[in-house]
Amino acid sequence: MFLPSMFRYLDPGTGSMILQFLAGIILTGILILxxxxxxxxxxxxxxxxxx
Amino acid sequence: MSSREPSSFRDPDGHIFWDNGDxxxxxxxxxxxDYEHLMESGLYDELVRKDLMVEHTEQESGDGFKxxxxxxxxxxxxxxxxxxxxxxxxxxxxxxxxxxxxxHGMTLKDASAYNVQFQDGKPVFIxxxxxxxxxxxxxxxxxxxxxxxxxxxxxxxxxxxxLSSMMQTDVDGIPVDLASKLLPKRTKLRLGLLIHIHLHxxxxxxxxxxxxxxEREISELMAESIVKxxxxxxxxxxxxxxxxxxxxxxxxxxxxxxxxxxHKEKLVEEYTSKTSPEKIWDFxxxxxxxxxxxxxxxxxxxxxxxxxxAAVEQNYRKLRDENRENILPLTQDLTNPSPGIGWRNTERxxxxxxxxxxxxxxxxxxxxxxxxxxxxxxxxxxxxxxNCEKLIIxxxxxxxxxxxxxxxxxxxxxxxxxxxxxxxxxxxxFNISEKEKIKxxxxxxxxxxxxxx
Numbered sequence: 001m002f003l004p005s006m007f008r009y010l011d012p013g014t015g016s017m018i019l020q021f022l023a024g025i026i027l028t029g030i031l032i033l034x035x036x037x038x039x040x041x042x043x044x045x046x047x048x049x050x051x
Numbered sequence: 052m053s054s055r056e057p058s059s060f061r062d063p064d065g066h067i068f069w070d071n072g073d074x075x076x077x078x079x080x081x082x083x084x085d086y087e088h089l090m091e092s093g094l095y096d097e098l099v100r101k102d103l104m105v106e107h108t109e110q111e112s113g114d115g116f117k118x119x120x121x122x123x124x125x126x127x128x129x130x131x132x133x134x135x136x137x138x139x140x141x142x143x144x145x146x147x148x149x150x151x152x153x154x155h156g157m158t159l160k161d162a163s164a165y166n167v168q169f170q171d172g173k174p175v176f177i178x179x180x181x182x183x184x185x186x187x188x189x190x191x192x193x194x195x196x197x198x199x200x201x202x203x204x205x206x207x208x209x210x211x212x213x214l215s216s217m218m219q220t221d222v223d224g225i226p227v228d229l230a231s232k233l234l235p236k237r238t239k240l241r242l243g244l245l246i247h248i249h250l251h252x253x254x255x256x257x258x259x260x261x262x263x264x265x266e267r268e269i270s271e272l273m274a275e276s277i278v279k280x281x282x283x284x285x286x287x288x289x290x291x292x293x294x295x296x297x298x299x300x301x302x303x304x305x306x307x308x309x310x311x312x313x314h315k316e317k318l319v320e321e322y323t324s325k326t327s328p329e330k331i332w333d334f335x336x337x338x339x340x341x342x343x344x345x346x347x348x349x350x351x352x353x354x355x356x357x358x359x360x361a362a363v364e365q366n367y368r369k370l371r372d373e374n375r376e377n378i379l380p381l382t383q384d385l386t387n388p389s390p391g392i393g394w395r396n397t398e399r400x401x402x403x404x405x406x407x408x409x410x411x412x413x414x415x416x417x418x419x420x421x422x423x424x425x426x427x428x429x430x431x432x433x434x435x436x437x438n439c440e441k442l443i444i445x446x447x448x449x450x451x452x453x454x455x456x457x458x459x460x461x462x463x464x465x466x467x468x469x470x471x472x473x474x475x476x477x478x479x480x481f482n483i484s485e486k487e488k489i490k491x492x493x494x495x496x497x498x499x500x501x502x503x504x
Contacts, residue, residue: 010061010161015258016194016251023246024188024273027280030242031272 057397058165064180065115075110078117082180085157086117089182094155103148104176119179122170125352125379127405130164130199131219132381132389134364135207135290136371138215141167141174142200146282148176149190153274157182162192164199164224165399171376188269190277194255197247198224201285205248206230208288209238212360215382222393228252243284292361305415306452311491316344318487319412319443322498323348325485326441328410332356334385335416339366339378345412345443346377354408356383385416385434386424403438411439415494418447421468422457428467428476436480442499446473451493470495 056067056074064082068075078086089095098104107121130138141164149159159181166178190196199218202225206214210233217225231252238244307315323331323345333342336355346353355378357363366380383389383402391401413435420426435442447454448470449463458465474483481499488495 010191010195012189012191013194013255014261015255016197017189018258018261019246019251019254020189020193020277021267021269023250023280024269024277026246027276028270028273031276031279 058393058399062180074121074123076107076119076121076179077115078119078180080116083116085183088157088184092155092157094152094157094182097151098148098176102173102175103144104179105170107179121177121179124168124170124177126354128169128379128381129389129399130203131215132383134360134367134380134382135204135212136364136367137169137174138164138200138204139285139288142204142285143282144174144176145196145200146278146285149278152182153185153271156185158185158190159192162196162199169379172370172374172378187267188271188274190274193277195224196281197227197251201247201281202227202230204285204288205238205244206233208290209234212290212292219389219392222398228255241284243280247281247284292364308491311489314490315496318489318496319344320348322443322485322496323410325498326410328408328441330406330408331410331412332408333412335413335419336366336380337362338369339380341412341414342378345410352377352379355380358382358384385420386426407438409440411435411442413442413444415445415447415453417444417473418451418454418457422454422465428473432476432480436501440501442481444497444499446470446495446497448493
């Protein structure tokens, strides 16, 4: 649920929840890019015979 | 005699109460499913096994769904009394618990710094009712984590460590928009602080009046990446006091010869063993050198107070390195001690309402109170008389070089500040059991016992 449920005792804040959603997208994107970058780097090293 | 803990009223799933000095947590019917999941999923066992959360035993239930008796915390302290590294360790503990909870299909429903206490030298989570089953993946405690942990830590690291006192002004933590304003612009170059503080502030402002919104969920990977990023952001925050050489911090501030210092150590040990204390408070403990002697001698917890955040920080770092369990370093200004804050000023208690020591230690302190703060000796004696059954106290006369330093920049208006007057005033409240001049110094160490208690 995006809005705080009436059963929750803590108001998570609408702005905070929207930001958290976007942060999730951005940070996961970065994580995926980093993983790919690492893989590419490894591949290049393999091709160049460094490893 | 049963009484409800004044700070325990926000959570409808249960509350804390005291009964004849023992602490209990009532769990309401509304928390049944979450409690069963916590206990049956293996989450509780994992957290207790790893010393991350207090253990509890289930008691015969009175009202409500369950009655728990949690492990009792030796001394309740608050985030505005912790040093930078204490708050940082409490933040990292909270994030670690959130990560472990996710593995078991649960999440923290809040992220209050007051849910963490220091026990046996380490931070420990105390709120058993903070866990709920995961739903959307969004973390309900996210905003609270930013206000209670990230905002004060980043302000201490980048602006000024004294800003931790802002947590005392606002019982709900430091608003992220205020933190965003106070932090230097360069913190926008830090991804974590850019997102969780600066953008967070913008989003809160922009959506302050938003009333409806679509349902949205985030994946486990997204939720994990947020917590991971918060962890990296907190880990990267550093604070080391300017101009302070950690290794010689204590040495720079005292003026004893080696022999004098050893004599003082021996006397503190001897006086402590004569009093067999169970609760020791060291007022003005500096980096906790003598707190350690007292704690080890009596084999009990010593709360080690000092006004200087740098000294408290070093005290904490040292005990962490030593894996020491019997010292609790806290920042405290004796001339303006922690007040009661929150609802009716009782939600977070003033220091005198939380506990009291049976042995007080006040070494190289009286001259600061009397000369730097203009406190008459009568008031100082009254304070210790009201708070301590037994007292190890040092008198530093005006002729001492450290007292001279305090007088260097001001007129000497302290005619009454003499050893005879000091003894006379303290005799109103105490009997002097022992008294010895410290070798190679002008100082005297006393062991006193309360006349009333």
